[in-house]
Amino acid sequence: MSTPARDMPRREGSFEREPARRVFAGELRECHYQFKDGEDEKSPTFVLLPTGERCNRVFIVGTLTEKTRQGEQNIFYRGRVVDPTGTFFVMAGSYQPEAMQQLAKIETPAFVAVIGKPNLYRKDEASAPMVSVRVESITIVDKDTRDIWVLDAAERTLDRINALRTGDSTDIVKAKEQYPTIDPAVFHRMAYDALAQIKM
Amino acid sequence: MDFSEAAERISRKFSKEGQPADKTKIEGKLKRLVQEFGVQPSEAERSVTNELAKEYNVPLPGAGPGTGKSSGGTEEKKIAEASPGEWVTFEGKVVALSAPASPAIAQSGILADESGAIRFVAWAKANAPAMTEGSWYRIESGVVDEYKGVANLKIHSGTTIKEISEDRTLIPTPIPVADLHPGIGGVRAKVVQEWEASHERMLQSGLLGDETGTIKFVIWKEPGREKLEVGGVYNIFYAQVDEFNGRLSLNLNGATVLQEEGDIPVSGGEAEFTGALVHVAPGSGIIKRCPVEGCNRALSRQNYCPVHEIQPKFVYDLRIKGWLDDGEKTHSILLQRDAVEALTGIDLAAAQEIAENNPLGMDEVFLQMRDKVLGRYVTCKGREIDNRLLVNTCEPKKFESAEHTNLLNRAGGAS
Incomplete structure (x- = not known):
């Protein structure tokens, strides 16, 4: 192994990519608070999970059950990705040409892995906020990957609930303020049900 | 473990200065450092001596017989204690000489004492006597400054250099690779990779590692310099640690490099x-x-x-x-x-x-x-x-x- 040092880009040395959170559809659906970290136009946007963690990117694995092509001039694709707890709404538009081509190619139903950015939007002023995931990439995966993801998401969810009970980070404090009516025990139960759906 | 001997030594140094030094108290301090904090006995002795010196406000004793008083208005220091911008007096051994990079420089190399080592530069205009590698000198009124982020001792026309007869052997302790910082440093490490030379003047470059980490090393072509063997374990003293783009590298020209038998684990990285x-x-x-x-x-x-x-x-x-x-x-x-x-x-x-x-x-x-x-x-x-x-x-x-x-x-x- 003799990779010359010069092959390594120095730019990336200090760059920290936002991690992709593991979150069940049943929890992501409950998000209704979104914030920016910093004043800059390019500052990252986060949705706040009810279990008290900021989330700029998600990694989800589930079944793509439906996809529709929409728009005339600006084509975009919408899809529904189902996990044991509910449905993720995903979309890819012409600003994500690669993701859109990937999504366009996949025949439903299929197990898919999606990396994307969650966003809050409202149909109109009066309606409740919805969470959709803007796809960065989507690929077909096997059932094993889906099952590993359920374990991963369950473990991360339980970890977050633990931290929520004992911790006092700014995100945890904010989550308690923003989601006063949500009982984290719901997500605990949800994680158990998701695990129980996998055949032993 | 018995600390009375070390305590006696310290106490004697201070009573010579006319300071009361309670032997039992010193012994207690030593014991605490060694037994509770796992400090090396020699290091504990040094640290207690320094602490008392500060407390009594007397110059550090023990830097050698008869050198307790500083002269020329500059403070006698240990090399590791000097910081840029200070006028200093050091006693140390010239452990390496390197070819001057410019005709304005008469000599450059590395001066070391028990506490550490520093690069020095003697300006041609200083008319300083030439020093020889391996000898001890007392250098009065030098100036420590910073060059490329590394402390450097400048020998100028106001500096006096005296050869002193000392034959203390200096055994520098190797520093874990992960703890190296710009300046002069020594490691005990294994050559884990050799890279293709990227410059015609470069003799060898690659990666050295110990159980704490890895660091790039480079050797420039120079008479008498030899390549390191890949997989070999080396004790490297007085190498120059450079920083570039936030990354450290070891320059081995000027360093003392001794190969040793056997193998060490490299979990670095x-x-x-x-x-x-x-x-x-x-x-x-x-x-x-x-x-x-x-x-x-x-x-x-x-x-x-x-x-x-x-x-x-x-x-x-x-x-x-x-x-x-x-x-x-x-x-x-x-x-x-x-x-x-x-x-x-x-x-x-x-x-x-x-x-x-x-x-x-x-x-x-x-x-x-x-x-x-x-x-x-x-x-x-x-x-x-x-x-x-x-x-x-x-x-x-x-x-x-x-x-x-x-x-x-x-x-x-x-x-």
Whole structure:
């Protein structure tokens, strides 16, 4: 192994990519608070999970059950990705040409892995906020990957609930303020049900 | 362990200065440092001596007989204690001399004492007597300043240099690689990699490592300098630690390098991460490399090497650059050919066949590989350098029913 040092880009040395959170559809659906970290136009946007963690990117694995092509001039694709707890709404538009081509190619139903950015939007002023995931990439995966993801998401969810009970980070404090009516025990139960759906 | 002897030594030094020094108290301090804090006895003695010296406001005794008083208006210091901008008096041994980089410099090298070492430069205009390697000198009224972020002792026309008769042997303690900082440092490390020389004046460069980390090293061509042996373990004293772009490297010209028998573990940079592959970057798949010996750079689509220009006789290679994400942290990874072949099931020959015969060419290889690995859980093992994991092995993670059971138990508990 003799990779010359010069092959390594120095730019990336200090760059920290936002991690992709593991979150069940049943929890992501409950998000209704979104914030920016910093004043800059390019500052990252986060949705706040009810279990008290900021989330700029998600990694989800589930079944793509439906996809529709929409728009005339600006084509975009919408899809529904189902996990044991509910449905993720995903979309890819012409600003994500690669993701859109990937999504366009996949025949439903299929197990898919999606990396994307969650966003809050409202149909109109009066309606409740919805969470959709803007796809960065989507690929077909096997059932094993889906099952590993359920374990991963369950473990991360339980970890977050633990931290929520004992911790006092700014995100945890904010989550308690923003989601006063949500009982984290719901997500605990949800994680158990998701695990129980996998055949032993 | 008996501390009375050391306490006696310290007490005697201070009573000579006319200061009361309670032997039992000193002994207690020594005991505490050694037994509670695991400090080396010699280090404890030094630290207690320093503490008392400060308390009584007397110059440090024990730097050698009859040198308790400083002269020339500058303070006598240990080398490790000096900071830039100070006028200093040192007693130390010239442990290395190097060729002056400019006619304005008469001599340059490294001066060391028990506490550490420092580079020195004697200006030609200073008319200082030439020092010889291996001898001890008392250097009065030198100036410590900073050059390229590293402390440096300047010998100018106001500096006096006296050879002194000393034959203390200096045995510098090696510093763990992870703790090195710019200046002069010594390590006990193994040569774990040798890189192609990137400059004609360079004799050798590569990677040295011990159990705490790895560091780049370089040796420039100079009479008498020899290459290190890959896999060899070396005691390296008085090497220059440079910083460039936030990364450290060891310059071994001027250093004392002694090879030793045996082997040491190098866990430096060894890392293992499990997570999902969340991004496969452009430039992954099949690539062309510059065929010029020692270059090996990736070529552009037009077969252009940034150094050797158009290279129609390129060689093909496989790699995957991407991000591995465990949900908390994202790691930059680089898979080289072997790991790519094992993970994707596409070997170089198959990839080349696709690249040359498919209408999409090299893009098709990228797409096929991406679809095989993106969004998959894998465990990557390798060496982490500059925040990037150079992957040796990359294996798909399997579903573990034991993990499943554990999580069910955890989730089934108090809810």
